[in-house]
Amino acid sequence: MTASTTTIQRVKISEISQNRKIITGIVEIIVAIFIYVVFASKVASDAITTFVMTPGGITVGKMANWIVPSQLALIILAILSLLIGIFQIIKGFGKATNGVIGLVFLFFIFSFLTWQASGKSLNLAGMLSSAVQFAVPITLGAFSGILCERAGVVNIAIEGMMLMSAMLGSLMGSIFNSAWLGLLFGVTGAVLLAALHAVLSIKYKIDQIISGTVINIFSTGMTAFISQKFLQVYQELNNPPMLSRFEIPLLSKIPLAGPIFFNTNLFVYIMIALLIILQVALFSTRWGLRMRSVGEHPKAADTLGINVIKTRYMAVLLGGIVAGLAGAFYTIGSVGRFDEGMTGGKGFIGLAAMIFGNYNPVGALGAGILFGFADSLGTKLSLLGSSIPSELMSTAPYLITMIVLAGFVGKGHVPAADGVPYEKE
Amino acid sequence: MSPILQLKGITKQFPGVLANDHINLTLNKGEILALLGENGAGKTTLMNILYGLYQPDEGEILVNDQRITVLSPTDAINAGIGMVHQHFMLIPVFTVTENVMLGAEPVKAGCFLDRQKTAAKIMEISKQYKLEVNPDEYIKDLSVGVQQRVEIIKLLYRQAEILIFDEPTAVLTPQESDELFVIMRSLTKQGKSIIFITHKLREVLEVADRIMVIRRGAVVGEANPKDADRNKLAEMMVGREVNLVVEKEVKKPGDIVLSVNDLVVADQFKQVVVDHVSFDVHAGQILGIAGVQGNGQTELVEAITGLRKSVSGHVTFMGNDITNKSPRAITELGAAHVPEDRQADGLVLPFPVAENLVLCTYYNQPFAKGVILQYDKILENSEKLVKDFDIRTPSSLTSVGSLSGGNQQKVIIARELSRPIKLLVASQPTRGLDVGSIEYIHKRIVQKRDEGCAVLLVSPELDEVIELSDRIAVMYRGKIIAVVNADDVTKESLGLLMAGIVPEKIEMKAGGKKVVETTF
Numbered sequence: 001m002t003a004s005t006t007t008i009q010r011v012k013i014s015e016i017s018q019n020r021k022i023i024t025g026i027v028e029i030i031v032a033i034f035i036y037v038v039f040a041s042k043v044a045s046d047a048i049t050t051f052v053m054t055p056g057g058i059t060v061g062k063m064a065n066w067i068v069p070s071q072l073a074l075i076i077l078a079i080l081s082l083l084i085g086i087f088q089i090i091k092g093f094g095k096a097t098n099g100v101i102g103l104v105f106l107f108f109i110f111s112f113l114t115w116q117a118s119g120k121s122l123n124l125a126g127m128l129s130s131a132v133q134f135a136v137p138i139t140l141g142a143f144s145g146i147l148c149e150r151a152g153v154v155n156i157a158i159e160g161m162m163l164m165s166a167m168l169g170s171l172m173g174s175i176f177n178s179a180w181l182g183l184l185f186g187v188t189g190a191v192l193l194a195a196l197h198a199v200l201s202i203k204y205k206i207d208q209i210i211s212g213t214v215i216n217i218f219s220t221g222m223t224a225f226i227s228q229k230f231l232q233v234y235q236e237l238n239n240p241p242m243l244s245r246f247e248i249p250l251l252s253k254i255p256l257a258g259p260i261f262f263n264t265n266l267f268v269y270i271m272i273a274l275l276i277i278l279q280v281a282l283f284s285t286r287w288g289l290r291m292r293s294v295g296e297h298p299k300a301a302d303t304l305g306i307n308v309i310k311t312r313y314m315a316v317l318l319g320g321i322v323a324g325l326a327g328a329f330y331t332i333g334s335v336g337r338f339d340e341g342m343t344g345g346k347g348f349i350g351l352a353a354m355i356f357g358n359y360n361p362v363g364a365l366g367a368g369i370l371f372g373f374a375d376s377l378g379t380k381l382s383l384l385g386s387s388i389p390s391e392l393m394s395t396a397p398y399l400i401t402m403i404v405l406a407g408f409v410g411k412g413h414v415p416a417a418d419g420v421p422y423e424k425e
Numbered sequence: 426m427s428p429i430l431q432l433k434g435i436t437k438q439f440p441g442v443l444a445n446d447h448i449n450l451t452l453n454k455g456e457i458l459a460l461l462g463e464n465g466a467g468k469t470t471l472m473n474i475l476y477g478l479y480q481p482d483e484g485e486i487l488v489n490d491q492r493i494t495v496l497s498p499t500d501a502i503n504a505g506i507g508m509v510h511q512h513f514m515l516i517p518v519f520t521v522t523e524n525v526m527l528g529a530e531p532v533k534a535g536c537f538l539d540r541q542k543t544a545a546k547i548m549e550i551s552k553q554y555k556l557e558v559n560p561d562e563y564i565k566d567l568s569v570g571v572q573q574r575v576e577i578i579k580l581l582y583r584q585a586e587i588l589i590f591d592e593p594t595a596v597l598t599p600q601e602s603d604e605l606f607v608i609m610r611s612l613t614k615q616g617k618s619i620i621f622i623t624h625k626l627r628e629v630l631e632v633a634d635r636i637m638v639i640r641r642g643a644v645v646g647e648a649n650p651k652d653a654d655r656n657k658l659a660e661m662m663v664g665r666e667v668n669l670v671v672e673k674e675v676k677k678p679g680d681i682v683l684s685v686n687d688l689v690v691a692d693q694f695k696q697v698v699v700d701h702v703s704f705d706v707h708a709g710q711i712l713g714i715a716g717v718q719g720n721g722q723t724e725l726v727e728a729i730t731g732l733r734k735s736v737s738g739h740v741t742f743m744g745n746d747i748t749n750k751s752p753r754a755i756t757e758l759g760a761a762h763v764p765e766d767r768q769a770d771g772l773v774l775p776f777p778v779a780e781n782l783v784l785c786t787y788y789n790q791p792f793a794k795g796v797i798l799q800y801d802k803i804l805e806n807s808e809k810l811v812k813d814f815d816i817r818t819p820s821s822l823t824s825v826g827s828l829s830g831g832n833q834q835k836v837i838i839a840r841e842l843s844r845p846i847k848l849l850v851a852s853q854p855t856r857g858l859d860v861g862s863i864e865y866i867h868k869r870i871v872q873k874r875d876e877g878c879a880v881l882l883v884s885p886e887l888d889e890v891i892e893l894s895d896r897i898a899v900m901y902r903g904k905i906i907a908v909v910n911a912d913d914v915t916k917e918s919l920g921l922l923m924a925g926i927v928p929e930k931i932e933m934k935a936g937g938k939k940v941v942e943t944t945f
Contacts, residue, residue, distance in 0.1 A: 284537050286530045293516055293527050300514035303478070304528030304579075305499030413518060424478075 021092045028085030028104050032078045035108065039115035040074035047071065049114045050121035053256055055129040060247065061258030063125070070118035077107045077114075109377070116384055127380050128373070129260045133334065135365075135372030136267050137162065137343065140326035141350020142357060142364035143274055144319040150282065150359060151315030152295035154419040156212035157197050158323045159347025160219030161190035165327030167223040170338035171231065173240025179332045182240045186331070187324030193219065194320025202312050205421035224340045231338055238337050243267070267333040270325055271365070278361040291315055295415035298422040308422045326350070345398075352401045359415065367404070374400045427490050429454045429618050430506075430587050435484035437470055444470040445481070446642040452587065457609060457619045459633035459650075461626075463662055463859045464830070467642040468622045469511070472589050476508045477501040488587070507585030509576045511592045517565035521558055521575050522547060525582050543582075550581045554611055569717070570601040577608065588612065589620045594628060598717050599887060599920030606632045624662070626655050627888075638662055663860045671892045673871045678895070679708030682848050682879035683729070688738035690721070690728045698724045700903035701738070708847070711870070711880040713894030713911065717923055718885045721903040723765060726852045726883055730762045731755045732770075743847060756785050761841035765852040765883075767830075771837045774826030778818050779807035781825045782840050814839035815865070831862030838869055849873055852883045867893060887919060901925040 047070040053063040081104050087093070093100045113122060141158050148155035165186035173182020193215050200211040231238035243266045251262040261268065282288035291311055293301040298308045326347070331338050349371055356370075357363025374397035382390030430452040437445040444467045452458050462468045473479045475486060477495040486493055488504050495501050501508075515524050526543040533539045544560040551558055556574045564572060573593065580588055590609070594602040609619055609632060623629060629636055629650065636648040638661045646661050659667045683706040690699035698721040706712045714722055727733035729740055731752040740748045747755050756762070764770035772781050783792050783803050791802045807821035816835045818828055825833055834854065841849065851870060855863040870893060874880050884890050890897055894911045899922040907922050918928055 286532055286536065286538060289519075289523060289527060289530060289538060293519070296516045296518060297514070300516055301527065303476070303498045303508070303510065303514045305497065305502060306528050416517075 021097075022089055024097060024101060025085045025087075025089030025092075028081055028088055028101070031104055031108050032081035032085055035074055035081060035111045036078040039111050040071055040078060043070045043074060043115060043118045045071050047118040049073070049117045049119070051113075051117075052121055052123040053125045055126040055259050056123060058259040058263060060263060061253045061255055063255035065121070066124070068114065070114050073114050074111050077111045081107050116381060120384070122380075122384070125256060125259065127376050128256075129264070130376040130379065131369060131373040132260055132264070132268060133372070134375040135368040136271055136329050136333070137326040137346045138350045138353050138371050139271055139365050139368030140267075140274070140322055140329070141347045142353040142368055143271075143278060143361060144322040144326065145351050145354040146278065146282075146359055146361060146364060147315050147319035147322060149354070149418050150295045150415055151291050151312050152298060152415055152417040152420065152422070153198070153201055153312055153316050154208040154212070155194075155197060155316065155319055156209060156348070156351065157193060157215035157219075158319075158326075158350055159343060159345065160212075160216035161193045161320060161323035162327030162330075162343045162347045163219045163223050163341070164193055165190040165324040166330040166342060167226060167231075167338050169328040170238055170240050170331035171226065173332050174237045177241060179241045179243045182332045183243070183325075183328045186328035187321055190324030190327060191317055191320040194316050194323065197320075198313050198316040201421065202309060202316070205423070208419050208421075220341065223338075227338060227340050240332050240336065242332050242336050265333050267325065267329045274322065275361050275365050282361070292415070294422075295417055298417050298420075302422075302424070312422070323347070349397065349401055352405055356404050358413070370404075371397050371401060428452055429489060431487040431490075432471070432475065433485050433487070435471060435474060435481050435486075437467075437474060437479060437481050439470075443642050445474070447484070448639070448642075448644055450637065450644075452618050452620060454618050455613050455616055456634040457613055457621055457632055459629040459636045460620060460622045460639060461624065461629050461636055461658065461662060462639035463624055464857050465859070466639045466662075468639055469591060470642075471639075472508065472591060472620065472622060475501065475506060476589065502583050502585070505584065505586035506589070507580030507583060507587070508589040509573065509580065509591065509593055511595060513572050513576055515564045515572055515575060518563065520561055520563055521567075521578075522560040524564060524575060525560075525579050529583060546582060547578055550578050554581065554608065554615070556608065569596045569719075570598075570604065573597070573601075573605065574608075577612075585617075587618050587620070589622070591622045592624070593621070594623065594625065596718060598923045599916065600924050602628065626658050629658065630655070640664055659860060665861075667860050667864060671867045671871060673874075673893075676709050676875065676895075678710040679877060681705045682708050682743060683881065684739075684741040685725075685729065686739040686741065688725070688728060688740060689736040690724045690733060691736050692724060697736070698903050699728065699735075702900075702903070702905050703738075704898055704905060704908065706848070706879040706881050708879050709874055709877045710896065711874050711882055711894045713890035713897045714881065714883045714900055714905075715887060715890045715897050715919055715923055716885065716900035720900045722852070722883045722885075722900055725900070726762075726765070726850055726881075729881070730760065730850055753785075759845065759847040761844065761846040761849045763834075763837055763841055763849070763851040763854050765856070767833055767837055767856075768826075772825045772833060775824050777822045777824055778811065778816065778828070778836060779803050779821040781836050782807050782810055784840060786844065810839040810843055813843070814869075831858045834858060834862065834866065838866060842869060842873055846873075846878055849878055849880045850883075851880065853885070854882070855884075855886070855889060863889075887916060887923070891916065891919070899923055 049068050049070045051066040051068070053066055084100060084104055088100065141162065144158050145155060168189040169182040169186030172185035173179055176182070197211055197215055200206045201208040245263065245265050248262040252258045254262070261272065282292065290301065290306050293306065294308050294311045302308050327343065330342050335342070350368070353364050353367035353371060356367040357365070378390070378393035378396045381388060381393050428451040432448060432450040435445050435448045448471055460468045470479065474481045475495065477497045477500050480496070486495060488506070493500070493504050495504065522540050522543050525547055526538070531539040531542045547558065547560045550556065556578055558571060558574050558578065564575065567575070593605060597605060609621070613619060621633060630653065633650050636650055636653060636658070637644060638646050638648065638658065640662060648658065686703050688699055688702045689697060692698045700721070702725060704712065714725070716722055724733060728735045731747070731750050731754070734749050738748070739746060742755065742758055742760060745758055747758065768774060773784070780803065783806060786792055787798065792799055792806070804821055810816070811818060811821060814835050816839060817832050825836055828836070838854070849870070854866050854870065858866070870880060870882070882890065882893055891911060896908060897911050897914060897919065898905045898908045899919065901923065902925065906925065906927055921928060
């Protein structure tokens with residue numbers, strides 16, 4: 001019998017739908033018009049914006065200032081955005097659509113800064129540097145989330161772990177007069193909370209959201225209590241030594257990147273080191289393969305002799321260590337004292353960064369820096385004496401988080417067994 | 426020569442059930458032993474004990490005359506025992522290499538995965554046993570048949586000598602099954618020993634060297650495939666005489682009841698899974714939709730019954746356009762639906778039998794007066810249906826969840842068929858049921874057809890489709906690639922169609938056009 005094989009391929013209802021293509025294009029054109037009408041036309045034609053490219057107080061790795069004629073720069077940015085928008089409507093960018101949206105967004109931010117600082121000077125490098133500082137707790141929080149959720153345990157208690165670690169870091173750092181001991185106690189506190197979360201959600205199979213919420217409430221209450229009872233009464237208990245800035249030889253001499261990444265405090269270095277370690281460990285080692293398998297299909301892992309329960313405990317405890325580092329950053333890396341609720345929801349934003357970064361360390365760092373940039377933008381603009389109220393600007397990071405989560409999430413791959421307790425039948 | 430594997434007096438008690446009752450089993454080197462039994466007979470429990478997923482209450486396991494204790498799958502793997510699970514134990518987002526190496530990863534420089542080494546080993550195994558596979562592909566991109574090959578390679582990679590296949594053909598087309606049997610033969614020729622778990626008689630007779638029948642947790646007999654016959658084996662399996670052939674007379678179909686026109690349906694990932702499908706179902710006719718699971722049948726049924734929005738096209742029922750109408754509107758027009766997953770979609774498990782029996786009529790007279798339910802009427806209705814449909818339940822107030830699968834299905838059948846209906850959409854109506862219940866449900870469906878009801882039957886079981894249907898439409902990758910008369914089609918050509926291979930002699934018009942003519 002002669003047989004002919006018919007090959008019928010499955011069609012996708014186009015990756016980027018027609019509607020989305022046009023709406024994206026229209027948004028890009030609106031951005032172009034906005035840049036022109038609101039920014040470019042309001043700037044004096046001879047005004048000049050100076051961008052300082054070296055953070056303040058830094059002497060190595062200097063870079064010359066960047067001087068741009070404000071109006072010309074704005075008009076060019078408006079035209080570029082307009083062209084992108086028109087191309088988007090007519091032909092579309094296909095797979096690069098999201099990247100192009102990002103680019104237009106960048107144009108918008110840059111235009112905004114050019115407009116705000118026209119006739120003045122703005123320390124762009126300082127802003128980026130503070131963006132990285134703001135990104136540290138967010139990114140470390142995201143790393144903590146990646147460790148837990150890649151193994152299949154949802155961890156919304158990162159915020160609480162961070163808060164506990166921040167408080168303990170300050171208290172113990174002050175008592176022993178040692179930043180390192182503060183760090184050690186802070187991390188230990190976070191690991192203990194992680195252990196609690198692990199036992200509740202892995203052993204007792206309690207709903208992981210509830211377990212996480214309970215830990216967050218406990219942490220908020222406990223740290224507030226200790227803060228009111230001791231830290232505020234005896235100020236010497238809330239005055240830990242801090243881990244100060246130190247240079248990395250050679251690397252710190254790179255213009256722009258050097259001062260931002262390689263002439264800063266320990267926590268930024270930890271963040272970069274963890275990025276590399278996690279990225280390699282997750283995808284190129286036995287440990288990473290097994291951990292991911294447990295988060296995807298624990299039963300399959302079990303039938304191949306992998307201890308699902310042990311792997312998950314390990315992942316949550318490691319996540320606790322990283323969350324502890326994120327929390328200790330506040331008191332002994334950045335502020336030098338503990339204030340109630342000082343983590344300000346950054347643990348949750350860390351989870352947003354994790355999702356936005358598609359559960360990848362590199363992506364999480366990118367998202368962390370984006371959110372950090374929003375933070376530093378808010379701070380900077382209130383200093384510049386902008387016409388926009390600083391209270392409004394300080395909502396920027398949260399607004400951006402919401403826009404990002406609503407607009408981009410849902411495409412990535414969530415670990416299949418995330419949040420599902422493992423039962424051996 | 427002594428047997429490679431011996432199980433002696435294996436007993437396992439679950440709450441309320443004696444799953445394994447002093448089972449003895451011997452497996453010789455190089456043979457295929459078929460373990461035949463109905464769902465719930467205890468075959469899978471026995472194999473899970475052998476593979477270390479359960480611990481037996483009593484009994485011992487001997488490999489090469491050495492007593493072993495299997496506390497975990499690791500112990501089983503170390504003893505040379507491997508298992509191809511009914512539901513594949515593969516991680517879709519990992520590559521073939523990663524899946525095969527998982528748990529036994531070679532490393533270089535102390536801690537980095539050595540993917541090349543595993544890939545080379547896979548190629549070697551693939552060549553030796555003719556298991557064609559590309560090590561770098563992701564599991565989610567592979568067909569089910571190839572995924573199964575990966576499962577087999579996983580075992581061979583771990584140097585398993587005893588291979589357990591748990592219902593391996595449930596997800597395969599007949600052709601893929603035949604290919605699997607060839608692979609199994611080539612494995613035994615190279616010295617591996619196989620335990621083959623199934624409830625399909627045809628396969629047992631085709632591939633096994635020896636047959637062991639299990640019923641209610643105990644061994645009820647052994648047979649030699651050369652001198653065993655289907656009816657005898659079925660009797661052993663069920664414990665009574667079984668009528669394997671559905672009796673139905675030829676009927677002249679009436680008017681068009683359901684008409685599906687150019688229907689396109691997408692799944693949650695916006696992939697087109699039902700691709701311009703058109704067909705008609707007539708009164709007094711059973712149209713069977715054959716096809717391997719996952720070729721769009723589920724979504725097609727959901728679109729017809731109003732559970733899923735279609736992208737384009739029309740569904741017409743008795744002259745009414747029911748495209749994207751609500752399930753209740755469709756039900757009220759006289760359509761009945763026996764869903765694929767009875768526990769998730771067909772029943773409210775914690776509710777009593779009586780309430781489940783009025784799920785589509787509870788708001789009407791006589792079961793409700795205004796907003797108040799009339800429990801006396803609901804119970805009366807239930808007592809009657811329990812008797813008529815032979816539902817084995819302690820009482821009408823027993824929760825449906827505590828009934829057996831067969832009786833749960835009978836509750837659905839009773840609810841749907843007791844109404845005055847003109848269309849029955851039955852999706853895998855006998856999935857996972859014992860032979861007795863299958864027999865009963867088939868009889869009921871044919872009876873409904875004889876009363877002039879139009880029936881749309883969806884099933885991946887080829888035998889069921891052939892025996893029940895008047896006409897058969899074959900679905901492959903979202904399209905209906907052929908519509909044939911049930912009487913003049915062979916199992917083989919249907920099997921080919923299910924694999925997407927269209928023989929030239931079957932006339933076919935695909936894509937957008939009407940493919941069903943009424944040439945009776």
